[in-house]
Amino acid sequence: MLSTAKGVLFDLDGTLLDTADDLGAALNHLLNAHGFTKVSSKEYRLVASDGVYPLLDLGFKEQLAKFDKEVLRQEFLDYYLENIATHTKLFPGIEQLLTLIEDANIPWGIVTNKPAFLTDPLLLHFEQFAKSQSNISGDTIKERKPHPAPMLLASKQLGVAAEHIWYLGDAKRDIDAGNAALMTTVAVKWGYIKPLDDCSKWQANHIISNPLDLVGISK
Structure with missing residues (x-):
């Protein structure tokens, strides 16, 4: 990656x-x-x-x-x-992945459906997010995932064409939004995927079980 x-x-x-x-x-x-x-x-x-x-x-x-x-x-x-960050924590491997991305001088950011009045204070609790170059919330613009518009706005803010961006998410709406924006999509299995959800049917380009698995795959 x-x-x-x-x-x-x-x-x-x-x-x-x-x-x-x-x-x-x-x-x-x-x-x-x-x-x-x-x-x-x-x-x-x-x-x-x-x-x-x-x-x-x-x-x-x-x-x-x-x-x-x-x-x-x-x-x-x-x-x-x-009480927004009383129990909240980074998933294992995320901090290491962000470090690798930053060391490679690859710009990165966040696209969430969480509204900005919750997203912004939450991000402030984690110093690991200080170098995010784009934080798009669910109400940043009128469209939200699975619509591709938030993805394309983030692409513009990163200064990287959408087709050269990888997007990671744990829900079908994430993969749908990334695919619609022509990004390389990665379904992550450590998130909140329901037992009956089959992420192999989401048409993601890749499926990973650990954040550091991303490093070993190519487009």
Whole structure:
């Protein structure tokens, strides 16, 4: 990869950062506050990168219809923002991969569907992201993944043509967006891929199980 890529882009949740336990803590805080049973890590990890509403559906189940979902969403976000990096950590191997990319003078960045008011403060907790040259959030522009527009904006910010960029993500929407932008796509198996999801059907150019596996593959 380091001999062929001229730029690298990453998804955030489930690719660079394991954010599931902080998202799960926000959900369980709400459930406890409203008298519901907490959910386990095994349960909430399956929907950790899907957004707030799937997490609320998981926790409140059919009782969710009795609540104002917008009020619950705001309660969730308020707690999450206050505790955004309490448990969140880099996935094993990510720091080493970023170091290798930077040592090779390859520009890199992040394209996530997480809104900027959460993305920006989260990134500040990790010095490893200081050299990211493009941070595109889910509301940076009107389109979001799987639309290719965020990918193309990141490409422009990196100063690298999209066809020379590799994009890593743990969801089909990531691969769809990268493919639509004509990037080399890499599905990562360490993220929040559900048991029934078959990433071999996502049409990614490559599938890897460890971040450092990226170094050994070529286009």
